[in-house]
Amino acid sequence: MVAITLTPASEIDIPELRALALTTWEPTYKNILSREQLLFMQEEIYNETALAKQMQHGQQFYFIQQEACSVGFLSLTLMNSTEQRYKLNKLYLLPEMQGKGIGKAALDAAAETVQKMGGKVLELNVNKFNPAKFFYERCGFSVIREEDIPIGNYWMNDFVMEKKLA
Numbered sequence: 001m002v003a004i005t006l007t008p009a010s011e012i013d014i015p016e017l018r019a020l021a022l023t024t025w026e027p028t029y030k031n032i033l034s035r036e037q038l039l040f041m042q043e044e045i046y047n048e049t050a051l052a053k054q055m056q057h058g059q060q061f062y063f064i065q066q067e068a069c070s071v072g073f074l075s076l077t078l079m080n081s082t083e084q085r086y087k088l089n090k091l092y093l094l095p096e097m098q099g100k101g102i103g104k105a106a107l108d109a110a111a112e113t114v115q116k117m118g119g120k121v122l123e124l125n126v127n128k129f130n131p132a133k134f135f136y137e138r139c140g141f142s143v144i145r146e147e148d149i150p151i152g153n154y155w156m157n158d159f160v161m162e163k164k165l166a
Contacts, residue, residue: 002066002101006109009061009073014051017061020073021046024092032129037154044151059089062113064106071097074110084120085162091124107139115165122165125149125158136161 009017025042033041044050054075055061064072072093079085088110093103114122125147126133133143141161149156 002105004071004102004105004109005065006062006074006106006113007065007070009063011052011055013061013063014048014055016063016070017051017073018046018048020063020070020094021092023094024072027095028092028130028132029127032127033154040152040154041156054089061090062110064093064102064109066097066102071102072106074106076110076114078117078119079123084118086114086117086119086122088122088124103135104139107136111163111165120165121162123160123162125156125160128157128159133159133161139163 022042025046026038029038029041051061059075059077061073061075063070064074072091074091075089077087077089079087088107091103091106091110093106111122122141123144124136124141126136128146141163143159144162145160147156147158147160149158
């Protein structure tokens with residue numbers, strides 16, 4: 001198994017989170033979204049003010065670190081305390097770090113973090129055309145519904161997936 005560490009991020013880390021987002025977002029979505037939609041959504045979600053608001057509204061960001069270097073980030077949110085359901089809002093790795101087992105290790109670490117917080121279910125959204133869907137399925141997630149989310153003049157067409165945690 002690949003050794004990684006999840007390191008909590010705070011508002012002082014927003015510039016580094018934004019830099020990672022700008023490096024990872026375009027390679028992730030360039031074959032899925034139009035260039036215009038990609039740039040709009042990237043700026044809408046990852047400008048410094050938007051990242052600060054996401055933190056203030058409960059998203060907990062973590063740097064994915066390997067050998068003390070940040071190679072990506074993820075974020076988690078408590079969605080429903082009654083169901084003990086958490087959402088993996090984001091999971092992005094630097095393009096050169098993909099395919100090396102780091103994503104699986106980060107997903108496992110996120111699930112472990114959620115379990116330590118009392119979580120029983122981990123949910124995520126994935127674009128219907130994103131090949132990462134198959135990665136999530138291999139990691140034990142299954143599609144529970146489809147969801148179309150408006151953002152500006154565009155739509156995010158997603159599968160909602162979940163994994164029950166032990």
